[in-house]
Amino acid sequence: xxxxxxxxxxxxxxxxxxxxxxxxxxxxxxxxxxxxxxxxxxxxxxxxxxxxxxxxxxxxxxxxxxxxxxxxxxxxxxxxxxxxxxxxxxxxxxxxxxxxxxxxxxxxxxxxxxxxxxxxxxxxxxxxxxxxxxxxxxxxxxxxxxxxxxxxxxxxxxxxxxxxxxxxxxxxxxxxxxxxxxxxxxxxxxxxxxxxxxxxxxxxxxxxxxxxxxxxxxxxxxxxxxxxxxxxxxxxxxxxxxxxxxxxxxxxxxxxxxxxxxxxxxxxxxxxxxxxxxxxxxxxxxxxxxxxxxxxxxxxxxxxxxxxxxxxxxxxxxxxxxxxxxxxxxxxxxxxxxxxxxxxxxxxxxxxxxxxxxxxxxxxxxxxxxxxxxxxxxxxxxxxxxxxxxxxxxxxxxxxxxxxxxxxxxxxxxxxxxxxxxxxxxxxxxxxxxxxxxxxxxxxxxxxxxxxxxxxxxxxxxxxxxxxxxxxxxxxxxxxxxxxxxxxxxxxxxxxxxxxxxxxxxxxxxxxxxxxxxxxx
Numbered sequence: 001x002x003x004x005x006x007x008x009x010x011x012x013x014x015x016x017x018x019x020x021x022x023x024x025x026x027x028x029x030x031x032x033x034x035x036x037x038x039x040x041x042x043x044x045x046x047x048x049x050x051x052x053x054x055x056x057x058x059x060x061x062x063x064x065x066x067x068x069x070x071x072x073x074x075x076x077x078x079x080x081x082x083x084x085x086x087x088x089x090x091x092x093x094x095x096x097x098x099x100x101x102x103x104x105x106x107x108x109x110x111x112x113x114x115x116x117x118x119x120x121x122x123x124x125x126x127x128x129x130x131x132x133x134x135x136x137x138x139x140x141x142x143x144x145x146x147x148x149x150x151x152x153x154x155x156x157x158x159x160x161x162x163x164x165x166x167x168x169x170x171x172x173x174x175x176x177x178x179x180x181x182x183x184x185x186x187x188x189x190x191x192x193x194x195x196x197x198x199x200x201x202x203x204x205x206x207x208x209x210x211x212x213x214x215x216x217x218x219x220x221x222x223x224x225x226x227x228x229x230x231x232x233x234x235x236x237x238x239x240x241x242x243x244x245x246x247x248x249x250x251x252x253x254x255x256x257x258x259x260x261x262x263x264x265x266x267x268x269x270x271x272x273x274x275x276x277x278x279x280x281x282x283x284x285x286x287x288x289x290x291x292x293x294x295x296x297x298x299x300x301x302x303x304x305x306x307x308x309x310x311x312x313x314x315x316x317x318x319x320x321x322x323x324x325x326x327x328x329x330x331x332x333x334x335x336x337x338x339x340x341x342x343x344x345x346x347x348x349x350x351x352x353x354x355x356x357x358x359x360x361x362x363x364x365x366x367x368x369x370x371x372x373x374x375x376x377x378x379x380x381x382x383x384x385x386x387x388x389x390x391x392x393x394x395x396x397x398x399x400x401x402x403x404x405x406x407x408x409x410x411x412x413x414x415x416x417x418x419x420x421x422x423x424x425x426x427x428x429x430x431x432x433x434x435x436x437x438x439x440x441x442x443x444x445x446x447x448x449x450x451x452x453x454x455x456x457x458x459x460x461x462x463x464x465x466x467x468x469x470x471x472x473x474x475x476x477x478x479x480x481x482x483x484x485x486x487x488x489x490x491x492x493x494x495x496x497x498x499x500x501x502x503x504x505x506x507x508x509x510x511x512x513x514x515x516x517x518x519x520x521x
Contacts, residue, residue: 091114091117416433449479
C-alpha cells in the first residue's frame with residue numbers, strides 16, 4: 001500500500017536498515033548513485049579485511065612452522081622495547097641438504113663454520129643501526145662450549161679462529177665468544193645458510209653491485225663484468241662467497257663486498273616500500289624463515305617482523321656497516337689479530353649505545369652548498385655523537401715526488417687533466433694522468449698498495465673522499481685516484497655523505513661503493 005505521508009514530511013522511515021529523512025535532495029539520481037557506490041565500497045573493503053585476516057593467520061602459522069630454533073646459550077634475551085638491541089647474524093658454510101652442490105664433503109655434517117658473522121646493534125630509540133662484521137680468520141679467545149645436540153664439551157682456548165666457534169657448540173658458542181670479546185650481552189641470533197641468500201635476492205628481483213674491473217673466480221663461480229650489475233640467485237651467492245675475487249684475495253675484501261651488497265639491498269627494499277607490499281613481504285619472509293635458525297626468544301614471528309620494521313624505519317645515513325679493526329697476526333700472515341686500541345673504542349661506542357657515523361663538513365660560505373639529500377633533511381647534525389678519532393700527532397707528509405696516477409672513470413676526457421692540476425696545487429708535484437679505467441663508476445675512489453695508506457688518507461682529506469672509498473689492493477702501483485661521476489667538476493667530490501668515523505673501515509647504507517678485482521685472479 002502506498003504511503004499516505006506527504007513527500008516532504010519530516011517523519012522518519014526505515015530504508016535498507018537505516019533511518020533517514022526523505023527530501024528532494026536525497027532523491028537526486030547523482031546522490032543516490034554515489035550512496036550506492038559508497039555502500040558497495042564498504043562491502044568490498046569488509047571482504048578484503050576479512051580475507052586479509054584469514055591470509056595473515058595462515059601466513060603467520062606457516063612462517064612459524066618454517067623457523068628452526070637453537071639455544072642462545074649465554075646472554076639474557078632482550079625485548080624490542082627494552083633499550084638497545086644486539087642481534088648476531090651468522091651465515092653457515094655447511095653443505096648439507098640443498099647446499100651440498102657447493103662442494104666440500106668435510107662440510108656436509110654438523111653446524112659447519114660461520115662464513116659470515118655480523119653483530120647488528122639497534123639503538124634504544126631505534127633510529128640507528130650499526131652492523132659490525134667480524135673477519136672469519138680473526139684469532140680470539142674461545143670459551144668452553146657444550147654442543148646442545150651431542151652433549152660434547154669443548155674446552156676453552158686462549159686463541160682460535162672465531163668462525164670455528166660454530167662447530168664447537170652451535171650459534172650459542174659464537175654468541176658466547178663475541179660476548180667475551182666485546183663486553184656486550186647479545187640478545188638474539190639469526191643463522192642462515194647459502195639457500196637463504198639466493199632466495200632473498202631472487203624475491204627482490206636482484207641487487208645492484210659495482211665493480212671497477214671484471215672479476216672471474218672459478219672457486220666461487222663468480223663472473224661479472226666491470227661496471228654495475230644486478231645479481232641474484234647463484235650469482236648473488238657467488239658474489240658474497242668469493243674471497244679470491246676482490247682486493248688482495250683476503251677476508252677483508254670479501255667483507256667490503258658483503259657490506260656493499262647489504263647497503264644496496266637496504267636501499268632497494270626501502271626505495272620500493274617492500275615492507276608495505278604484503279605479497280613481496282610474504283615471499284621474503286617465507287624464503288628467509290625456511291632457511292633460518294634463531295634462538296627461542298626470536299622465534300616469535302611478530303618479533304621478527306618488528307625487527308625488520310625497525311631496520312626499515314632508520315634513515316639510510318644512520319645504518320652503518322663497519323669491520324672489526326684487525327691487524328696481521330705476525331706468526332701467521334694468513335690470520336688476523338684484533339687491533340686492541342681501535343677495537344676497544346668501537347666496543348665502547350656500542351656498549352654506551354653511541355654513534356659510529358659522522359656527517360661531512362659543511363661547505364665553506366663562498367662555495368655553493370650541495371642540494372640536501374632526503375637523509376640530510378631528516379636528521380640534524382646536532383644529534384650526532386661521532387666516535388672520537390685518535391689524537392696521536394702524525395709527522396707531516398712530504399707530498400712532493402709521491403707518484404699519484406689519476407684514472408678516468410667518468411668518461412670525460414678532459415677531467416683527469418684538471419684533477420692532476422688540483423693535486424699538483426695541493427703539493428703532489430708528481431701527479432700524472434694514468435689513462436682510462438675499465439668502466440665508469442658512480443663514486444670517486446682512492447686505490448693504494450702497501451706502504452701508501454697515509455698518502456691515500458691525505459688525498460682523501462684533500463679531495464673530500466669518504467673513507468668508504470679507500471681501497472687497499474695489489475692491482476695498483478703506489479696510489480691511484482679513480483675519478484668517478486661525482487667528481488665531474490669542482491675541486492672536491494660532490495657525493496660526500498654520512499659515513500663511518502673514528503678511523504673505522506666501512507660504509508653507510510646511502511653510500512655506493514665499487515669493488516676492486518684481485519689482480520692474481
